Amino acid sequence: MQQTPPPFLAITIGDPAGIGPEVVLKALADDTVHGLCRPLVFGSHRLLEQAYLYLRALSPDPLANPDDLEIVDLPSSQPIETGKLCAHAGDLSFAYLQAAIEATQVGRCAGVVTAPIHKSAWHLAGHRYPGQTEVLARACGAERYGMLFVARSPVNGWPLRVLLATTHIPLAAVPTTLIPELVRSKLALLFDSLDCDFGLSDPQVAVAGLNPHSGENGQLGSEERDWLAPLIADWPGDRLLGPVPPDTLWIEAARAWAGTAHHGACDAYLALYHDQGLIPVKMLAFDQAVNTTIGLSIVRTSPDHGTAFDIAGRGIARPQSMVAAVALAAELANRRAARSLAAPAAL
Ligand SMILES: NC(=O)C1=CN([C@@H]2O[C@H](COP(=O)(O)OP(=O)(O)OC[C@H]3O[C@@H](n4cnc5c(N)ncnc54)[C@H](O)[C@@H]3O)[C@@H](O)[C@H]2O)C=CC1
Ligand SMILES: NCC(=O)COP(=O)(O)O
Secondary structure (H helix, E strand, O other), rough: OOOOOOOEEEEEEEOOOOOOHHHHHHHHOOOHHHOOOEEEEEEEEHHHHHHHHHHHHHOOOOOOOHOOEEEOOOOOOOOOOOOOOOOOHHHHHHHHHHHHHHHHOOOOOOOOEOOOOOOOHHHHHOOOOOOHHHHHHHOOOOOOOOEEEEEEEOOOEEEEEEEEOOOOOOOOHHHHHHHHHHHHHHHHHHHHHHHHHHOOOOOOOOEEEEOOOHHEEEEOOOOHHHHHHHHHHHOOOOOOEEEEEOOOOOHHHHHHHHHOOOOOOOOOEEEEHHHHHHHHHHHHHOOOEEEEEEEEOEEEEEEOOOOOOOOOOOOOOOHHHHHHHHHHHHHHHHHHHHHHHHHOOOO
């Protein structure tokens, strides 16, 4: 039987002042990545060439030579200082993302893998989005979308999946943003994604409480008592657990991740705000975790880390999360392609 060639993936280099170019060049030096996808890099050839020549002497890891890559070149008009916040770099990273989305929407690529952008650089350049997620959602016309972190344990392959109910908002805005409709909508989105994107038709999902000890029957906060616990209890089927006190929610997941005996680790977790989910994810799996935007018409993944200006240009950025982001994008793209082949043709 003839083998299907791996999917084309649009890979952006992110903010060129950060570690995006470095982790992209390191990831694309890995032969397994080329077995998974055919990469099309969205960036500035000159800046990638500069990063390659500079890092070659410093990096302990192999680097892909930009001359060997297929690059959609969006030329940069000004010099970029590594590790420095700058509006021009923000503008470029925004343009790489837009071009990658367009290439994917017209079918040239099967998904987008985004290296990290710096949100303040976007703001300096006048691109007032909370992050790349919202640009993708807008471009895809998605009203219901979510930020899901996915990581596979290097010990045993156990998959950690954490969806954030709220994302880039101030902590003070969480209690007012977190309303029953939002939680219902995120849970429905999560179940759809677990089924369609991950092939799990009967998953178990745990929901975090908001307050210490999940409110301790209203003594330490009332959200759980007033609506979160009833919402979970009324959810159809027997697939939701919670609200689990947020300090203990991660214990079985951490044991499953470490390959230790565990009882009742779940297929996915709903964290109610950014750091409630991302502290455990990054503590357990900083080098493995991938951020994927669910609910979009296109596949999108990204490493879990940011631009790391503090180490940019030193050759020490680890590419594993970027490699994992490419691998997950290829997996999701292949699953979508298989589903569309299996779907009955429209009359
Ligand atoms: N996918 C994306 O576009 C993301 C973008 N960001 C943005 O990045 C900017 C900087 O964010 P920070 O909070 O400083 O987080 P960061 O992830 O850039 O850095 C946090 C710490 O982790 C280290 N680190 C990060 N990635 C690493 C790697 N691959 N190898 C070795 N060490 C690494 C850094 O040196 C730093 O000490 C912000 O604007 C943030 O919003 C943050 C996360 C994801
Ligand atoms: N903390 C995750 C993050 O900052 C990623 O944001 P986005 O640019 O993917 O929307």
